[in-house]
Amino acid sequence: MNALPPWPPLPDWSSVLAFSLHPLELALRGTVMYWLLFLMFRFVLRRDAGSIGLADVLLVVLIADASQNAMAGEYRSIGDGVVLVGTIAGWNWVIDWAGYRSRLLRKFLQAPATLLVRDGQVLQASLRRELITRDELMGALHREGLTQLNEVARAWMESDGSITVVPRD
Numbered sequence: 001m002n003a004l005p006p007w008p009p010l011p012d013w014s015s016v017l018a019f020s021l022h023p024l025e026l027a028l029r030g031t032v033m034y035w036l037l038f039l040m041f042r043f044v045l046r047r048d049a050g051s052i053g054l055a056d057v058l059l060v061v062l063i064a065d066a067s068q069n070a071m072a073g074e075y076r077s078i079g080d081g082v083v084l085v086g087t088i089a090g091w092n093w094v095i096d097w098a099g100y101r102s103r104l105l106r107k108f109l110q111a112p113a114t115l116l117v118r119d120g121q122v123l124q125a126s127l128r129r130e131l132i133t134r135d136e137l138m139g140a141l142h143r144e145g146l147t148q149l150n151e152v153a154r155a156w157m158e159s160d161g162s163i164t165v166v167p168r169d
Contacts, residue, residue: 016078024082030087033067038095042111070095117155120148120168130157159166 009067013086019026040063097107116137127137140163146152154166 018077019079019083020077021080023079024096026080026083027087029090030084034088034091037063037067038091042109111166113158115154115156116163117152117165118148119154120150120152122149126157132157137163 017050053155095109099109113128114126116123116132122134122137127134140155141152144165144167146167151167152165153168158164
């Protein structure tokens with residue numbers, strides 16, 4: 001009769017669950033990197049016309065990879081990961097809560113809507129500032145069932161990059 005191969009040794013649970021870095025250091029690292037990335041995405045990166053492109057996905061993946069070591073500090077345990085993920089999720093919740101509760105903070109946390117079309121007239125300065133082409137604008141109008149600019153009362157680029165169109169009566 002063939003003997004079964006030996007079981008692999010059990011993991012050292014104390015090293016799997018114990019902290020390899022102080023939890024406050026992990027929380028500080030998570031906080032600094034969260035705010036750095038938040039501010040970069042809020043003020044440096046442009047809003048797109050309601051879509052995510054391949055370059056956007058690549059940018060997010062590269063930023064996540066580049067910031068991982070700065071946040072983690074080479075952590076090695078589940079406990080470290082739980083503190084770090086909890087810190088990041090906590091800041092995300094705090095930002096959502098603060099933006100909901102305070103109009104002043106909401107103005108800082110979210111980009112304001114930008115008027116793109118007024119009474120059928122394209123506001124070129126707004127298109128240029130938001131890096132939106134006329135073709136992208138016309139595509140948004142077409143999705144709303146409009147084919148001509150003179151059919152538009154107002155069109156705005158919202159804080160999330162989508163374009164809202166109000167047709168003329």
